[in-house]
Amino acid sequence: MTEIRSNTYSVFISNDISKEINRFLKANKSKYSKLFILVDENSLKYCYPQLVEKIEAFEDGEIIEIDSGEQSKTLEVCIQIWSALSEYGADRKSLFVNIGGGVIGDMGGFIASTFKRGIDFINIPTTLLSQVDASIGGKVGVDLNHLKNEIGVFNNPAAVFVNSNFLNTLDKRQILSGFAEIIKHALIADYNYWKKVMNADFADLNSFEELIKTSVHIKNTIVSEDPTEQNTRKVLNFGHTIGHAIETFSLEHENKKHLLHGEAIAVGMVCEAFLSYKICKLSKDELSEITEFIVGKFKSVKLDEMDTHRLIELMKHDKKNEKGDINFSLLSAIGKCEINKKAKADQIIEALKYYSEQVKLMA
Numbered sequence: 001m002t003e004i005r006s007n008t009y010s011v012f013i014s015n016d017i018s019k020e021i022n023r024f025l026k027a028n029k030s031k032y033s034k035l036f037i038l039v040d041e042n043s044l045k046y047c048y049p050q051l052v053e054k055i056e057a058f059e060d061g062e063i064i065e066i067d068s069g070e071q072s073k074t075l076e077v078c079i080q081i082w083s084a085l086s087e088y089g090a091d092r093k094s095l096f097v098n099i100g101g102g103v104i105g106d107m108g109g110f111i112a113s114t115f116k117r118g119i120d121f122i123n124i125p126t127t128l129l130s131q132v133d134a135s136i137g138g139k140v141g142v143d144l145n146h147l148k149n150e151i152g153v154f155n156n157p158a159a160v161f162v163n164s165n166f167l168n169t170l171d172k173r174q175i176l177s178g179f180a181e182i183i184k185h186a187l188i189a190d191y192n193y194w195k196k197v198m199n200a201d202f203a204d205l206n207s208f209e210e211l212i213k214t215s216v217h218i219k220n221t222i223v224s225e226d227p228t229e230q231n232t233r234k235v236l237n238f239g240h241t242i243g244h245a246i247e248t249f250s251l252e253h254e255n256k257k258h259l260l261h262g263e264a265i266a267v268g269m270v271c272e273a274f275l276s277y278k279i280c281k282l283s284k285d286e287l288s289e290i291t292e293f294i295v296g297k298f299k300s301v302k303l304d305e306m307d308t309h310r311l312i313e314l315m316k317h318d319k320k321n322e323k324g325d326i327n328f329s330l331l332s333a334i335g336k337c338e339i340n341k342k343a344k345a346d347q348i349i350e351a352l353k354y355y356s357e358q359v360k361l362m363a
């Protein structure tokens with residue numbers, strides 16, 4: 001078992017996570033009156049049974065199930081869940097348990113943070129993306145009219161429990177989506193980690209436990225220093241200014257077939273690596289190294305079919321912007337990230353074109 005501590009809570013990483021959850025529940029027995037367990041159909045099918053088998057307290061928990069997918073991350077679904085909590089008589093001593101990916105964690109955390117002015121919640125992330133990223137750092141919230149995470153608060157879980165065994169039932173596409181955030185952690189913080197990430201063995205998901213530990217450690221260090229993103233935490237936005245715009249655009253236009261978060265971020269990282277080369281001294285060699293690795297690993301996205309003006313408009317809407325400038329976190333080298341870099345619209349368009357050209361070259 002590995003325990004990674006932040007300012008207010010711990011992330012436990014283990015192959016026998018039930019033991020840690022039992023220990024936590026026992027230690028906090030007098031604190032909690034009742035458990036409410038949020039799942040979607042997949043985490044209910046693949047993850048909940050393994051947990052309830054070994055965690056007695058889960059047997060008496062009230063299960064709340066939502067449909068899987070980003071489309072569920074809305075205020076409408078929150079209202080249904082708040083209503084269910086009220087109906088089942090949840091009080092301020094209730095514990096909310098999030099079992100699932102980033103959608104469950106983001107929305108469940110938000111529901112818990114606002115119900116009766118806030119009840120405790122714990123995260124049991126079951127996707128690679130949520131294990132290395134979404135479950136840590138206290139950003140909770142939902143989308144509004146397809147705008148990503150438009151409504152939300154900062155609020156930390158009481159604890160996070162990570163078991164890489166849950167990855168065995170995830171499909172390859174979801175694994176790759178989470179892998180994008182692992183790539184980001186390496187690019188912004190640690191050159192040696194980047195080398196390890198480039199050699200990740202997708203045939204052996206058990207080997208991902210080491211990557212998960214390093215990524216959790218990197219993310220946790222960054223968010224502990226600057227919990228509410230006043231400055232240094234912004235490095236975690238590398239790839240996300242352009243990536244979120246691409247993700248939102250796809251949510252607006254393709255409905256069920258939309259891009260996954262990590263798929264959009266992967267494209268965003270290539271574009272923002274290009275901007276890093278143009279305005280933040282990233283070397284040409286490192287730009288090529290990043291581009292080749294990411295374009296080689298991820299399915300290509302047809303950016304030329306997306307409306308560039310709408311993409312720029314979405315970037316301008318980004319929460320990270322101040323006074324109308326488009327703000328980026330860019331690399332000065334692999335493993336080093338600088339914040340508050342401004343790029344002009346024509347530079348951004350050039351970066352989007354760079355991605356499309358590279359995809360064609362490598363096809």
Ligand SMILES: NC(=O)c1ccc[n+]([C@@H]2O[C@H](COP(=O)([O-])OP(=O)(O)OC[C@H]3O[C@@H](n4cnc5c(N)ncnc54)[C@H](O)[C@@H]3O)[C@@H](O)[C@H]2O)c1
Nearest residue numbers: 042046068069101102103126127129130134139166169170
């Ligand atoms: N709060 C943050 O700091 C933060 C950071 C990154 C991403 N996010 C958010 O996270 C969300 C994406 O998270 P995600 O990629 O985990 O998506 P997700 O929650 O939609 O999960 C992906 C899919 O995997 C299924 N699933 C979950 N666990 C499974 C398992 N063990 N086996 C089989 N299937 C399983 C889910 O039902 C879903 O269909 C986005 O909304 C994104 O904005 C938040």
Ligand SMILES: [Zn+2]
Nearest residue numbers: 181240261265
């Ligand atoms: Zn992300």
